[in-house]
Each structure stands twice: as structure tokens, then as C-alpha cells.
């Protein structure tokens with residue numbers, strides 16, 4: 318058991334000794350005088366879970382899916398949340414307290430930022446992917462430390478050097494939480510991204526896998542130790558106080574994940590490389606090795622370029638300040654496995670004519 322798990326374990330034992338430990342149970346097949354399915358509509362079509370997981374909405378199908386997802390990653394446990402947002406605001410406040418300092422990259426997603434806001438921790442923001450600065454600040458900080466990063470950033474498509482990040486975490490006894498939203502599906506074993514390589518690292522507290530991006534559904538798995546899972550079941554408010562996913566959704570998710578694990582994703586890299594090779598070199602762009610996103614820095618022309626592309630039936634989004642820093646306005650291009658080389662040609666032609 319690592320240092321973080323030991324702390325969580327103490328709190329779970331306290332609860333146990335008071336006889337108030339929460340556990341997931343299954344009541345399928347009993348006469349229902351407990352659920353919120355007042356009209357029977359949830360059960361009739363398996364369209365609703367009938368209640369929260371700790372009351373009436375815990376199904377073996379979801380427990381199996383959680384175990385099999387964790388197993389795919391070689392991890393001990395996974396816990397499903399209804400969205401990535403709910404996972405991030407549910408996990409961060411309970412793995413930290415007033416004695417904690419959270420160190421986050423300046424570009425983390427709003428859900429991670431809101432999770433930090435809901436916590437009682439002190440907060441330090443480090444410049445994007447600047448692990449040297451992070452190291453200096455870690456060295457000057459006492460108390461519990463947690464680093465919060467994404468494996469792939471949604472706007473820039475780039476990634477932190479996770480090997481270096483975990484070296485720092487080890488050196489300064491810091492825990493790490495990684496959000497895989499934009500990395501999942503796009504690289505690594507079973508297409509599950511890069512963070513999986515670090516799940517066993519003693520300083521890894523959790524990896525969050527939002528399922529609304531490459532997995533094409535909704536929800537999120539928080540993956541970590543069994544102690545972490547039991548701790549979240551007991552203390553994480555956005556897990557406890559909400560209706561669970563329906564059996565229908567669980568079944569769909571099982572299918573989506575099976576597809577994701579086995580998909581040949583090489584076409585995305587091919588399309589992205591084709592774009593990079595043929596775009597006019599006067600353009601600057603930002604991307605990373607594990608991302609399907611290229612940010613084409615288009616400055617003052619951004620809105621004009623977006624309008625022109627839309628006119629030609631090409632759906633892209635202009636990303637303006639303050640979403641990105643002033644001067645870094647861009648057209649955010651997401652490559653998908655259903656895009657074609659002809660579509661890339663059309664896109665590049667229009668962009669090159671507007672340089």
C-alpha cells in the first residue's frame with residue numbers, strides 16, 4: 318500500500334469501526350420498496366437505474382465492466398462516474414485537505430479546476446508543461462502535494478513528459494492525478510493512451526478516463542487502487558448523490574469499449590501527417606505525438622478562416638482569447654478515423670489560399 322492509500326485506509330477504518338462504511342450491494346430480484354422508479358418506467362425498458370448506486374442502482378453488469386476496464390489497464394480498480402466533469406469534481410476534493418498543495422498545469426480543463434476549487438487545498442499553477450518550474454516549486458513546498466495534469470491537452474494537443482513528471486513526484490513525495498480525456502483512444506496498448514504506463518507507479522493516485530470523447534458515449538472511469546475505489550464510494554459526493562447509469566447504457570458502453578480496444582487507429586496519424594506535410598509553412602501550428610488535434614495559429618484571420626471553411630461545408634471551430642492566450646488564436650482541427658485524404662486536400666487548399 319502506498320503512502321496515499323495508507324491515509325485513505327485510515328479514514329475507511331474509522332468509518333468501519335463506527336459501523337457506517339458504505340459498500341456497493343446488489344438487490345436485483347427483490348420486491349422493490351426502495352427505488353425511485355415510482356412509475357416502473359426505468360425498470361420496464363432498462364432505461365434508468367432507479368436510484369443511486371448505493372441505494373438501488375448498482376448492477377453486476379457495471380461492476381463487471383469496471384473490473385474489466387481496470388484489468389485491461391493492469392490496474393486494481395475502476396469506478397464509473399456519470400461524466401468526466403463529475404469524476405474530476407468528485408475525486409480532487411476528497412483526496413486532498415487543508416494540508417495539501419495542488420500543483421496544476423495552467424491549461425488543465427475547467428472540470429479539474431472546479432475540482433480544485435471545491436477542495437480545501439492550497440493551489441499552485443505552473444506554466445504549461447514546464448516541469449523545471451514545477452520541480453522548483455515542489456522543492457519549496459511542505460505538506461502533502463498533488464500534481465494534476467492531462468495526458469494530452471485539448472487545445473494544444475501536446476503532452477507533459479510523464480516519465481519526468483513521475484520522477485519529480487517520487488523525488489518530492491507528491492501524488493499524481495492524470496486526466497486521459499484527449500489521449501484515450503489515440504495511442505498505447507488497447508488504444509488506452511499513455512497514462513496506463515504509470516498506473517502502477519507508487520505516486521500515481523488516479524487516472525481519469527472520460528468516455529464522451531473517443532469511447533463515444535458518456536461517463537468516466539476513475540482508475541486506481543482498490544482502497545481509492547472504496548474511499549470514493551464512501552466520500553465522493555458526485556458519485557454518491559446521483560442516479561446511476563442504466564443497464565442499457567452499461568451494455569452500450571461495453572460495446573463501445575470493445576470497439577475502442579481493437580480499432581486500427583493508424584489512419585488518424587496518416588491524415589494528420591498529410592495535413593502537416595501539405596499545409597503552407599507560413600502557418601505555425603501546435604500539436605503533439607499522441608493527439609488527434611492540430612491547432613493552426615491563425616491570429617487575426619481566425620474568424621474569417623472559420624467562416625470560409627464553413628461556407629465550403631468544412632466544420633471547424635475558431636478558438637479565441639480568453640479560451641486561449643491572446644496571440645494564440647487558432648483554428649482547432651480534429652482528425653477522425655472517418656475523415657478522408659480528399660477531405661484533407663480540400664481543407665489544406667482553402668487554408669493555403671488564405672495564408
Ligand SMILES: Cc1ncc(COP(=O)(O)O)c(C=O)c1O
Nearest residue numbers: 400401402426428496498527529
Ligand atoms: C480534459 C477533460 N476532462 C474532463 C472533461 C469532461 O468530460 P465530460 O464531458 O465527460 O464531462 C473534458 C471535456 O471536455 C475534458 O476535456
